[in-house]
Amino acid sequence: MSVRLSLLAILDQGPCYGYQLRHEFDRRTGSIWPLNVGQIYNTLERLERDGFVRRGETDAHGHVYWRITDTGSAEVARWLSSPVRRTTASRDEVAIKLTIAATLPGVDADAAISAQLVAIREHLALLRSDAPVTASHGEAELLARSLVRDAALFDAEAEERWLEHLRRRLAEHPAHALALGLATDRPKRGRPAKPAAAPAPAVA
Amino acid sequence: MSVRLSLLAILDQGPCYGYQLRHEFDRRTGSIWPLNVGQIYNTLERLERDGFVRRGETDAHGHVYWRITDTGSAEVARWLSSPVRRTTASRDEVAIKLTIAATLPGVDADAAISAQLVAIREHLALLRSDAPVTASHGEAELLARSLVRDAALFDAEAEERWLEHLRRRLAEHPAHALALGLATDRPKRGRPAKPAAAPAPAVA
DNA sequence: ACAGCCATGTAACTTGTTACATGATTTT
DNA sequence: AAAATCATGTAACAAGTTACATGGCTGT
Numbered sequence: 032m033s034v035r036l037s038l039l040a041i042l043d044q045g046p047c048y049g050y051q052l053r054h055e056f057d058r059r060t061g062s063i064w065p066l067n068v069g070q071i072y073n074t075l076e077r078l079e080r081d082g083f084v085r086r087g088e089t090d091a092h093g094h095v096y097w098r099i100t101d102t103g104s105a106e107v108a109r110w111l112s113s114p115v116r117r118t119t120a121s122r123d124e125v126a127i128k129l130t131i132a133a134t135l136p137g138v139d140a141d142a143a144i145s146a147q148l149v150a151i152r153e154h155l156a157l158l159r160s161d162a163p164v165t166a167s168h169g170e171a172e173l174l175a176r177s178l179v180r181d182a183a184l185f186d187a188e189a190e191e192r193w194l195e196h197l198r199r200r201l202a203e204h205p206a207h208a209l210a211l212g213l214a215t216d217r218p219k220r221g222r223p224a225k226p227a228a229a230p231a232p233a234v235a
Numbered sequence: 236m237s238v239r240l241s242l243l244a245i246l247d248q249g250p251c252y253g254y255q256l257r258h259e260f261d262r263r264t265g266s267i268w269p270l271n272v273g274q275i276y277n278t279l280e281r282l283e284r285d286g287f288v289r290r291g292e293t294d295a296h297g298h299v300y301w302r303i304t305d306t307g308s309a310e311v312a313r314w315l316s317s318p319v320r321r322t323t324a325s326r327d328e329v330a331i332k333l334t335i336a337a338t339l340p341g342v343d344a345d346a347a348i349s350a351q352l353v354a355i356r357e358h359l360a361l362l363r364s365d366a367p368v369t370a371s372h373g374e375a376e377l378l379a380r381s382l383v384r385d386a387a388l389f390d391a392e393a394e395e396r397w398l399e400h401l402r403r404r405l406a407e408h409p410a411h412a413l414a415l416g417l418a419t420d421r422p423k424r425g426r427p428a429k430p431a432a433a434p435a436p437a438v439a
Numbered sequence: 440a441c442a443g444c445c446a447t448g449t450a451a452c453t454t455g456t457t458a459c460a461t462g463a464t465t466t467t
Numbered sequence: 468a469a470a471a472t473c474a475t476g477t478a479a480c481a482a483g484t485t486a487c488a489t490g491g492c493t494g495t
Contacts, residue, residue, distance in 0.1 A: 073482095143315050
């Protein structure tokens with residue numbers, strides 16, 4: 032929901048045309064989160080469908096301006112005044128992946144962790160090299176981009192820490208203390224029925 | 236892609252029926268990432284469509300077993316051996332939101348930051364209270380769940396750090412050093428055409 | 440003339456997510 | 468008999484993402 036609402040929040044500052052919205056988003060978030068242009072027009076149509084924006088005038092240059100509605104402004108205000116909740120949807124891809132890997136017998140979780148560590152450290156080096164932040168124009172742009180970079184940096188550092196933590200935990204425990212085979216003896220309740228083929232054994 | 240591939244990786248251990256897959260996923264990730272049951276069946280159909288699983292036998296209890304294909308196993312191996320890349324799609328919702336908020340003139344970014352800090356600290360307190368980790372069965376389950384919890388914890392801590400960092404930065408700089416009004420004088424190139432209404436002024 | 444950017448738009452598709460329908464079985 | 472759980476499935480949708488088509492303008 033962040034792209035959609037970010038665009039809406041920018042529109043709350045005044046009418047913009049599609050390409051301009053992209054520029055405004057880019058100025059603020061920089062090269063770390065480039066936005067495909069097509070997505071802008073997509074999102075604008077969906078915002079219109081939901082009553083948050085109206086298609087406005089076309090100027091002499093052919094630019095199609097979009098205007099926020101009152102409903103849209105209210106939505107922006109609501110967005111800004113309420114925090115992002117950590118819901119079920121806050122799924123950390125790396126954490127899911129490696130937890131699953133670590134709990135599956137026969138999977139080389141160490142290798143997966145190492146590969147992830149290499150990748151994240153490369154990423155950290157890149158972030159720390161300042162490359163993404165330079166090549167801006169105004170001071171405000173520079174500041175904004177450094178903040179975005181720092182967010183990515185802190186996040187990557189947290190990932191690195193967790194990976195090291197995970198590796199330590201795995202090392203502490205014997206061979207496969209974490210290994211969880213497929214549970215057997217499951218069907219205690221529910222739905223015995225239809226005649227069928229042979230029951231599949233729960234793996235080797 | 237993590238749910239889809241996690242389910243596939245579990246199936247790589249042996250045939251499972253839908254509900255069982257949910258159980259296996261839950262055992263490993265615990266209450267932090269509950270999985271809607273419907274999603275399982277959805278995902279299985281999509282995996283079948285992509286040739287990664289086959290619908291297998293139905294046992295005496297009516298359980299429909301699914302089997303991974305060779306293509307599917309290869310996919311799991313590929314997944315496990317390659318790290319998750321930090322691509323453009325690694326979008327941090329909070330970071331986007333507050334960067335946008337901080338760069339929009341007239342927006343009370345401090346309030347938004349404070350609200351987010353309150354929320355994240357509540358979340359941290361909850362995570363640290365151990366509540367999500369207890370109430371497991373085996374030792375392995377306990378370990379797995381504590382790892383998942385730690386991932387959430389490290390992530391939340393990183394967010395807290397960034398929020399404090401952001402607040403500091405905003406305090407350091409005068410009033411609205413970060414404020415970026417909508418850029419004017421944009422249309423230098425491209426597409427002058429059609430006659431139209433009045434050009435919309437770039438806000439007050 | 441041509442490459443490259445400005446600009447708008449369309450179509451298709453991905454994963455994730457939820458709500459709902461259905462029905463059997465076990466527990467209380 | 469009712470409630471809770473096991474189990475399978477369907478339908479619809481959200482948000483993000485990409486690929487493609489079109490065309491005009493600017494700079495070389």
